[in-house]
Amino acid sequence: MEFSSKYLERAIEEISLLPGIGKRTALRLALHLLKQPQSQTTDLATSLVDLKTKVKQCKNCHNISDQDVCGICKNQSRDHSIICVVEDIRDVMAIENTEQYKGIYHVLGGKISPMDGVGPQQLNIETLVAKIKEGDVNEVIFALSSTMEGDTTNFYIYKQIQNSKYALKTSTIARGISIGDELEYADEITLGRSILQRVPFENSLKN
Numbered sequence: 001m002e003f004s005s006k007y008l009e010r011a012i013e014e015i016s017l018l019p020g021i022g023k024r025t026a027l028r029l030a031l032h033l034l035k036q037p038q039s040q041t042t043d044l045a046t047s048l049v050d051l052k053t054k055v056k057q058c059k060n061c062h063n064i065s066d067q068d069v070c071g072i073c074k075n076q077s078r079d080h081s082i083i084c085v086v087e088d089i090r091d092v093m094a095i096e097n098t099e100q101y102k103g104i105y106h107v108l109g110g111k112i113s114p115m116d117g118v119g120p121q122q123l124n125i126e127t128l129v130a131k132i133k134e135g136d137v138n139e140v141i142f143a144l145s146s147t148m149e150g151d152t153t154n155f156y157i158y159k160q161i162q163n164s165k166y167a168l169k170t171s172t173i174a175r176g177i178s179i180g181d182e183l184e185y186a187d188e189i190t191l192g193r194s195i196l197q198r199v200p201f202e203n204s205l206k207n
C-alpha cells in the first residue's frame with residue numbers, strides 16, 4: 001500500500017501489530033481515529049501508556065493490580081487459607097463474576113506446554129509452592145482448563161505439594177462443561193456451581 005502520509009503509515013504499522021488486526025482493518029481504524037476529536041485520540045493514547053507503565057502484578061497472587069498487592073489479597077474478609085489456582089487473570093475475572101468463591105487466587109500465567117516451550121520455570125509455580133510451605137494454606141483448588149496441558153500442570157503442582165507435612169486438601173473444580181472448554185467461556189452459573197461442588201484432586205487422577 002502507498003500512503004500519502006508517513007504518520008498515517010506509522011499508525012497503520014503499529015495498529016496492525018495487534019492480534020487479529022490486518023493492514024486493511026488498521027487503515028480503517030487509523031482513518032477513524034483521524035476523524036475523531038483530538039481529545040478522544042489523546043485519551044486512547046494516554047490509557048495505553050498508563051496500561052503499560054502503571055499496571056502491576058500482585059506480588060502475592062500475580063493478579064493484575066494498580067497496587068503492589070491486589071484488592072482480593074488485601075481483603076481480610078476473604079478466606080486466605082483457600083487458594084484457587086488459575087491460568088490467567090481472565091479466569092480470576094470469570095470466577096469473581098460468579099460471586100461464589102471467597103478464597104484467594106494464584107495466577108500461574110499459563111500452562112505447562114512443552115510443545116510451546118513453556119516449562120514449569122516459566123510459570124508462577126515456585127511462589128505458589130513457597131506459599132503453601134509456609135503452612136497457612138488449608139486447600140488448593142485446581143481450576144485450570146481440562147486440556148492435556150491443564151492436567152499436566154495440575155499434576156506437576158500436585159506432586160510438588162502433596163508431600164508437604166501440613167494437612168493440605170487438594171481439589172479440582174467439578175465441571176459441567178466438556179473437556180477442552182476454556183474456563184473463561186464457561187457460563188457463570190455452571191462455573192459457580194463447579195467451584196462449590198469441587199471434588200478431591202485424587203478422584204480426577206482415576207479417570
Ligand SMILES: [Zn+2]
Pocket residue numbers: 058059060061062063069070071072073074
Ligand atoms: Zn493478589
